Amino acid sequence: MTGQIPDIVTTAQMRALEQRAIAAGEVSGLTLMERAGEGVVKAIIAHAPEANRAVVLCGKGNNGGDGFVIARLLAARGWQVRVCALTAETLSAGQIPVGDAGENARRWLAAGQGVYPLTAEAIRDGLSEGAVLIDALLGIGQSRSPEALLAPVHTASAEFTRLTRVAVDLPTGLCSDSGRWLCDAPFRADLTVTFHAPKPCHMLAEGPEICGALEIAPLGLRPEPGIPLITGPLCNLGKSGGHKFSHGHALVLSGGSGRGGAARLAARAALRIGAGLVTLGCPRAAIPENAARLDAVMLTPVDTADDLATSLSDPRISALLLGPGLGLDARAHALVDVALRDTRPCVLDADALTLIAGDAALRAHLHAGCILTPHGGEFARLFPDLSARMRGSGGPSRIDAATEAAQELGVTLLMKGPDTVIAGPNGRCALHAALRERAVPWLATAGAGDVLAGLIAGLLARGMPGFEAAASAAYLHASAAQVFGPGLIAEDLHEAIPQVLRGLIAH
Numbered sequence: 285m286t287g288q289i290p291d292i293v294t295t296a297q298m299r300a301l302e303q304r305a306i307a308a309g310e311v312s313g314l315t316l317m318e319r320a321g322e323g324v325v326k327a328i329i330a331h332a333p334e335a336n337r338a339v340v341l342c343g344k345g346n347n348g349g350d351g352f353v354i355a356r357l358l359a360a361r362g363w364q365v366r367v368c369a370l371t372a373e374t375l376s377a378g379q380i381p382v383g384d385a386g387e388n389a390r391r392w393l394a395a396g397q398g399v400y401p402l403t404a405e406a407i408r409d410g411l412s413e414g415a416v417l418i419d420a421l422l423g424i425g426q427s428r429s430p431e432a433l434l435a436p437v438h439t440a441s442a443e444f445t446r447l448t449r450v451a452v453d454l455p456t457g458l459c460s461d462s463g464r465w466l467c468d469a470p471f472r473a474d475l476t477v478t479f480h481a482p483k484p485c486h487m488l489a490e491g492p493e494i495c496g497a498l499e500i501a502p503l504g505l506r507p508e509p510g511i512p513l514i515t516g517p518l519c520n521l522g523k524s525g526g527h528k529f530s531h532g533h534a535l536v537l538s539g540g541s542g543r544g545g546a547a548r549l550a551a552r553a554a555l556r557i558g559a560g561l562v563t564l565g566c567p568r569a570a571i572p573e574n575a576a577r578l579d580a581v582m583l584t585p586v587d588t589a590d591d592l593a594t595s596l597s598d599p600r601i602s603a604l605l606l607g608p609g610l611g612l613d614a615r616a617h618a619l620v621d622v623a624l625r626d627t628r629p630c631v632l633d634a635d636a637l638t639l640i641a642g643d644a645a646l647r648a649h650l651h652a653g654c655i656l657t658p659h660g661g662e663f664a665r666l667f668p669d670l671s672a673r674m675r676g677s678g679g680p681s682r683i684d685a686a687t688e689a690a691q692e693l694g695v696t697l698l699m700k701g702p703d704t705v706i707a708g709p710n711g712r713c714a715l716h717a718a719l720r721e722r723a724v725p726w727l728a729t730a731g732a733g734d735v736l737a738g739l740i741a742g743l744l745a746r747g748m749p750g751f752e753a754a755a756s757a758a759y760l761h762a763s764a765a766q767v768f769g770p771g772l773i774a775e776d777l778h779e780a781i782p783q784v785l786r787g788l789i790a791h
């Protein structure tokens with residue numbers, strides 16, 4: 285997939301787009317199916333230029349209908365094509381289903397072609413080394429395990445080592461909206477050709493692992509806004525003129541002696557990303573330790589809620605961060621309480637999230653300037669019911685769950701994971717997908733989350749709105765890891781940020 289990636293559309297959005305175009309008389313379902321088949325054939329030829337033999341696995345629905353179009357178009361190019369269909373028996377008995385898929389089955393049969401059953405033997409006999417195996421069993425309509433359906437496919441294809449496996453729209457065994465597998469052994473594609481726009485499963489959770497290369501075939505439908513992929517910072521990061529106070533002042537609150545590392549990582553990140561000033565607020569007893577480890581970050585004693593209130597009387601403090609290394613004691617609770625009664629932008633991470641999860645009174649003070657950055661465990665503590673639903677079959681995707689959670693709390697929420705979902709209080713959502721060169725597994729290292737929280741706080745301090753700050757920080761965080769590469773530890777992220785910024789600001 286190259287060039288500008290269109291917004292992601294959910295299954296419901298895709299069906300609505302198609303239905304609207306058909307209802308408006310702009311296009312027929314049959315034409316859409318033909319275009320879908322043409323797109324897949326074009327991608328197959330580009331991907332496997334030497335191939336001239338295919339087995340097309342066709343299901344009962346419209347994904348199967350696409351399969352019959354693909355079979356017809358490949359056969360017209362001189363390919364040796366075998367269709368193995370779930371409907372082989374009824375089709376062979378002359379019973380053609382109504383609808384677009386039925387019409388394409390009819391056209392295939394009318395061309396004098398046969399339809400084989402979906403058995404291991406029939407599939408194997410249609411294949412040879414170098415052939416293309418096309419999965420048109422199930423598409424966006426799948427919601428339950430297709431294990432039985434796939435068993436003969438796995439048995440047959442295991443006998444070959446050089447097949448090109450192509451998924452039509454999405455691999456069978458993958459939930460289109462959540463990216464979760466619907467069975468233990470889904471179809472594993474080398475190439476997935478989807479239509480109009482990527483679906484969440486191509487970007488989320490375990491989906492990318494089984495999609496292979498992703499191609500998007502146009503259907504001629506009008507583009508509509510969906511869920512954008514974050515492919516760069518959402519605001520200008522350059523600095524022009526002014527003095528240090530023109531670029532904001534972030535206040536990071538830390539725990540006691542021996543617990544300051546996480547907050548120091550966050551504070552340095554806030555400074556690196558361009559906040560004019562960053563102050564670390566820690567208990568008086570922890571000042572020597574922090575002073576020995578920090579130079580450009582300033583220090584202020586914050587032992588009590590009153591101390592924090594005094595710090596906040598400085599109107600130049602433009603953003604707060606609480607959580608990394610904050611602790612879960614009474615002081616930490618009191619600091620979160622004071623911070624939330626203030627209306628300044630506030631990042632809540634780590635221990636602050638645990639405190640909020642356990643106290644409805646704190647939760648009640650959350651406001652639209654808050655940015656919560658939970659990982660899976662913290663999300664489960666904050667939203668046990670939603671989290672349990674996510675784990676269930678047919679449950680909400682990470683995109684849907686983050687959107688629901690952000691709206692429920694009226695905050696911006698950044699859900700951490702290999703794919704990072706950012707959801708705003710008004711239903712806005714964006715995704716940073718860990719795909720290909722943006723997959724940075726070495727970010728799974730102690731302290732990386734603290735750096736991310738610090739980047740958000742720094743951008744907030746500079747005046748960036750919450751959603752933009754969270755989305756931009758997710759991008760910059762992954763970019764820094766990408767620039768540094770293997771062996772990364774959290775401290776290295778700070779050192780890589782200038783290189784990332786140089787690249788972005790130069791453009």
Ligand SMILES: NC(=O)C1=CN([C@@H]2O[C@H](COP(=O)(O)OP(=O)(O)OC[C@H]3O[C@@H](n4cnc5c(N)ncnc54)[C@H](O)[C@@H]3O)[C@@H](O)[C@H]2O)[C@@H](O)CC1
Pocket residue numbers: 298299301302316317320343344345346347348349350421422423424425426427428429430431433452453454479503
């Ligand atoms: N929506 C659109 O805009 C377009 C859709 N097209 C194709 O149509 C597909 C969607 O078609 P359908 O809605 O008919 O859905 P599918 O073809 O994905 O599934 C068909 C039916 O199979 C059944 N099913 C689900 N899980 C099953 C399982 N495990 N075992 C057996 N049967 C199962 C369900 O009843 C489902 O409705 C898309 O993925 C795409 O390939 C294209 O033709 C072009 C346009």
Ligand SMILES: [K+]
Pocket residue numbers: 347419420421422423451452453454455456
């Ligand atoms: K499929």
